[in-house]
Amino acid sequence: MMEQNGNPARPVALVTGAARGIGRAIAQRLLRDGFDVAVLDVRDPQEMTDGMEALASEAGQGAVQYVKADISRTEDRAEALAAVRRRFGRLDVLVNNAGVAPRVRADLLETGEESLDFVLGVNLRGTFFLTQAAARWMVERVNAGEPLRPAIVNVASISSYVSSVNRGEYCISKAGVSMVTALFADRLAEYGIPVHEVRPGIIRTDMTAKVEEKYDRLIREGLLPIARWGTPDDVADAVSVLVSGRLAYSTGQVVDVDGGFHIRRL
Numbered sequence: 001m002m003e004q005n006g007n008p009a010r011p012v013a014l015v016t017g018a019a020r021g022i023g024r025a026i027a028q029r030l031l032r033d034g035f036d037v038a039v040l041d042v043r044d045p046q047e048m049t050d051g052m053e054a055l056a057s058e059a060g061q062g063a064v065q066y067v068k069a070d071i072s073r074t075e076d077r078a079e080a081l082a083a084v085r086r087r088f089g090r091l092d093v094l095v096n097n098a099g100v101a102p103r104v105r106a107d108l109l110e111t112g113e114e115s116l117d118f119v120l121g122v123n124l125r126g127t128f129f130l131t132q133a134a135a136r137w138m139v140e141r142v143n144a145g146e147p148l149r150p151a152i153v154n155v156a157s158i159s160s161y162v163s164s165v166n167r168g169e170y171c172i173s174k175a176g177v178s179m180v181t182a183l184f185a186d187r188l189a190e191y192g193i194p195v196h197e198v199r200p201g202i203i204r205t206d207m208t209a210k211v212e213e214k215y216d217r218l219i220r221e222g223l224l225p226i227a228r229w230g231t232p233d234d235v236a237d238a239v240s241v242l243v244s245g246r247l248a249y250s251t252g253q254v255v256d257v258d259g260g261f262h263i264r265r266l
């Protein structure tokens with residue numbers, strides 16, 4: 001029998017982009033919820049915020065595996081899932097959190113092909129094909145009658161529906177991710193695999209550090225009903241609910257984690 005380090009009774013979650021920020025908070029939260037967790041990131045493990053040891057020590061009984069992979073690369077996606085299979089032998093939950101902003105914010109009239117390919121390649125293409133591969137594995141397990149506590153959660157954004165003309169490629173990618181949610185929710189319902197989405201608003205992470213002053217001002221001026229920055233833990237809490245298995249008659253749900261930003265106000 002294949003050697004596995006995880007406890008076969010524990011469900012396993014794979015969280016992409018989990019070396020820092022929102023992904024790290026999700027990994028930590030799912031460990032506390034009783035999952036073994038595979039932390040996937042394109043960064044080296046040494047670059048991880050607070051490191052693997054810190055995460056493992058917060059994990060209680062849970063096992064943590066670091067998988068270095070670039071989700072935009074076909075061979076990396078395959079190898080990442082193979083590594084999870086070798087280590088844990090199962091995959092219950094996939095959280096598609098890895099995402100990039102354009103390297104340079106450029107006006108829509110100047111958006112270059114390379115930037116569009118880069119952002120879509122990670123956020124949309126990477127998410128789509130990793131979901132497809134993970135879903136095939138989950139379906140295999142369902143068909144074989146093997147234990148599974150399945151869920152897939154995509155981390156989209158308010159940019160799924162809000163126009164920002166200085167990073168159009170990001171908005172297009174997140175709108176695409178929202179359709180990935182709907183498509184896989186539809187396709188996987190027959191196997192009892194729910195697919196949901198969180199749409200973070202303005203969350204304090206390295207990604208938003210460059211635009212901190214702008215968002216501070218907008219929040220002060222009344223942009224958000226809940227007048228504060230969101231935290232990675234706010235998003236992790238929502239993911240925790242969505243993968244809890246307690247929403248048995250729901251799939252394709254979108255949870256806005258945005259301080260009420262999506263509410264139209266007069």
Ligand SMILES: NC(=O)c1ccc[n+]([C@@H]2O[C@H](COP(=O)([O-])OP(=O)(O)OC[C@H]3O[C@@H](n4cnc5c(N)ncnc54)[C@H](O)[C@@H]3O)[C@@H](O)[C@H]2O)c1
Nearest residue numbers: 017021022041042070071097098099157200202203205207
């Ligand atoms: N911070 C926000 O305000 C905010 C708002 C809405 C949505 N989001 C989304 O939340 C997710 C996490 O954002 P964050 O703010 O924590 O960003 P972040 O930049 O702090 O973290 C993203 C992580 O993803 C990893 N990553 C990037 N490209 C990758 C690739 N090709 N393969 C594997 N890993 C890769 C990075 O190395 C990094 O560790 C992203 O999808 C982002 O678009 C963030």
